[in-house]
Each structure stands twice: as C-alpha cells, then as structure tokens.
Amino acid sequence: MTTKPPAGSGEGKPEAPEKRLRADARRNRDKLLEVARAAFAEHGVDTSLEEIARRAGVGIGTLYRHFPTREHLVEVIYRREVEALCAAAGDLARDYPPDVALAEWMQRFVDYIATKRGLAGSLRILLTTNCDLFSDVSSMIMQALRSLVEAAVADGSIRDDVESSDVLLALSGIYSAPDTPDWRDRSRRLVSLLMDGLRWGAPKAEAKRKS
Structure with a gap:
C-alpha cells in the first residue's frame, strides 16, 4: 500500500540527498528511521505513519519530506x-x-x-x-x-x-x-x-x- 502526503500539504517533495541535509534534518531523518524500523518489526508495515512521526517527535509533514511514500520509507x-x-x-x-x-x-x-x-x-x-x-x-x-x-x-x-x-x-x-x-x-x-x-x-x- 502506497501512502501519500495529505492533500494540499506540500510535503510530498523529497529533500535534497542525505549528504546535503542540515544536522537537525539528519537527526530527524535518523530518528524517523529508527522509530519506523522498530514499529514495523513489532507491528508490521501497516503501522500508522502518523504514529511513527509522533514517536519520533516530528510532524507528519517532516516525515513526508524525507519519505514521500510508505514504500520509500x-x-x-x-x-x-x-x-x-x-x-x-x-x-x-x-x-x-x-x-x-x-x-x-x-x-x-x-x-x-x-x-x-x-x-x-x-x-x-x-x-x-x-x-x-x-x-x-x-x-x-x-x-x-x-x-x-x-x-x-x-x-x-x-x-x-x-x-x-x-x-x-x-x-x-x-x-x-x-x-x-x-x-x-x-x-x-x-x-x-x-x-x-x-x-x-x-x-x-x-x-x-x-x-
């Protein structure tokens, strides 16, 4: 299942390559990956992306900037x-x-x-x-x-x-x-x-x- 950003959010465009990320953006990305990996391993791939963002301490828009779709994540x-x-x-x-x-x-x-x-x-x-x-x-x-x-x-x-x-x-x-x-x-x-x-x-x- 491919999950897309909320309509009108403007968050569907991926950020620049990882090597160009600012330190805070890199921290957010790494935290999202850490939380998502644990959540998927425990509950499966249909785990709510909103819940992953919440656990990582970021907004859902930040998640979509780094990972435009569930499959990309x-x-x-x-x-x-x-x-x-x-x-x-x-x-x-x-x-x-x-x-x-x-x-x-x-x-x-x-x-x-x-x-x-x-x-x-x-x-x-x-x-x-x-x-x-x-x-x-x-x-x-x-x-x-x-x-x-x-x-x-x-x-x-x-x-x-x-x-x-x-x-x-x-x-x-x-x-x-x-x-x-x-x-x-x-x-x-x-x-x-x-x-x-x-x-x-x-x-x-x-x-x-x-x-």
Missing part, C-alpha cells in the same frame, strides 16, 4: 538493515575468533529477519518495481556470510564440508516459521543449534576431544 529501512548486517561481518571478524564471529553474525541475522518480516507487505510491492534492490541485497548478504564461513573453515573451528549457501538456506528457513510471541527466542535457539552442528567434527573440536 520501507526501502530505506531495508537497505540500512542489510548494510548494517553486512558491515557487522567485518567488525565481528576483527573482534572475535572466526567461529564466534560467525555465531554472533547469525544471531544478528535473526534481528534482520524480524525486520524483514515486518516489512513483508511493502517488500512484495517493491519486488515488482525494483528487482535490482533484491539482487543487490542477496549478493551483499552472501558475500558477508561467505567471508565468515571461509574464515572459520580455514581456522578449523567449523567443519570443512560446509558451504556458505547451505548455511544461508538454513538461516532463511527462520523467515517462514510461524509468527508466535516466542518467535525471536525460538529462532535464536535454532541458530545456536545450527552453530553446534557446524562445530561438530571440526578439526579443532576433534583435536580437543582426542587430547
């Missing part, structure tokens, strides 16, 4: 979530041992899926109008996961018959799980089980068992 949130998820792969790889970095990233994938489920309705609309968005996203996520999996395999902390595409397929199954109140907690447990399976029989685990 959804696309920006989705891109940001993917970029944050992929950037986390490098940060975790720098700060943790390879298998721990992979485990932590997969737990973050649960949060990404939670946001994606909340945006599902508008993402289906975007799929018909912006196929490049989804091909770009798939490539970015696969590249991030592959770097973590390959590092853990090379380190001997996960089994060496693992392919990153298999891991992504297992993780993606979380998306289709029933949307129950305990969905997030259950998904985190499933990710932990998956990680246990990746470690089972790994060279480091076998060496430790035999020592």
